[in-house]
Amino acid sequence: MIDIKALQCWVTLVQNRSFSATAEKLALSQPSVSKIIHALENDLNVALLQKGENGRKRQVLPTEIGKRVYEHSLQILNQMSLLKQEVEDYRELKLGTLRIGMSLLGSRLLTPAFFNFHQQCPDIELAFIEAGTRDIEAALLDNRLDVGQLLLPVSDKFDYIPLCDYPIMVLFPRKRLAKIPASMSLRSLRDESFILFSRGFVLFERVVNGCRDQGFEPNVVCCTSQWELLRDMVAKEMGIALLPSYYTDEFDDKIFAAVPLTDPAINWSLSMAWPRHKKLTPAVKAWLKVIREEFSK
Structure with a gap:
């Protein structure tokens, strides 16, 4: 039976063209390297190294069949490496923690993915x-x-998988509107009281900056x-709210009216992101596989 260590020794010898360099790289003595190569030749019943001039001393050059053994050895060693990595990945998936950052509005999106991953x-x-x-x-x-939900567009420091793209809707108490318009511009809301998602968050910034671009400071x-609190405050006629259609589509249309925001349109576009140059753990790879499957539907 051919020893994997013998194939490793042969590959190293061909690549280094030196018994001494091979011995140093593999932490072996030079006689041990010669013995391993000689045993491999006996196992295969072929000469792997060319003979030296006048047959007195062999050069560190592979014969024709030695080159073919070298190519096959590379393939075998590569497959062994892949096998070891797969086993290691399996072991890592039997323990550990996956740390996920979730948008305060986006956690519901991930419920099916959490179930599938588990x-x-x-x-x-x-x-x-x-x-x-x-x-x-x-x-x-x-x-x-390890991974987290980020609003698009994301920084070039991250790789990402798109999760959703929902328009932002203007949420009113239904009884305020005799006729529901097809859309509403941000400028048309200048006299309204705004109930917004928390300060310091990107969605808050986009709404407030959009108002300023339209020439007014919103009355926040x-x-x-808490999106449920925004909804309930609108129901109590404290003001209007701006929420993604992902949420407003579920609200009772006898109580609420949700109208697309235009001029400018603002979208709620989420991604699952991770640092671009970070080595991914098996758990992260498994999670991203679930995300791709779930959000490609």
Whole structure:
């Protein structure tokens, strides 16, 4: 039976063209390298090295069949490396924690993915941090998170998988509108009281900056990170809210009217992102595989 260590020795010898360099690289003595190569030749019943001049001393050059043995050895060693990596990946998936940063509006999107991941990797603990895009970005770069939801567009420091793209809707109490318009411009809301998602979050910034671009400062009466609270405050006629259609589509149309925001249109576009140059763990790879499958539907 051919020894894997013998193939490794043969590959190293061909690549280095030197018994002494091969011995040093493999932490062996020179006689041990010669013995291993000689044993490999006996096992294969062929000469792997060309004979020296007048047959007295062999050069460190492979014969024709030696070259073919070298190519096959490379393939075998590569397959062994892949096998070891797969086994190691499997072991790593039997323990550990996957740290996920979730947008305060985006956690519901991931529920099916969490279930599928747990079915495939039941021994991996899921640890969540709920925060805004800015905080999730910082935590990803500081290695406090493995992956996280970020609003698009993302920085070139990250790779990402798109998750969703929903328009932002203007949410009114239904009884305020005798006729629901097809859309509403941001400028038309200048006299309204705004109930917005929390200060310091990207969605808040986009709305406020959009208002300023239209020439007015929004009258913000309340900020909260809870979309249910925004909805309930609108129902109590405290003001209007701006929420993605992902949420407003579920609201009772007898109580609420949700109208697309235009001029400018603002979209809620989320991604699952991770640092571009970070080596991905098996758990992260498994999670991203689930995400691709779930969000390509």
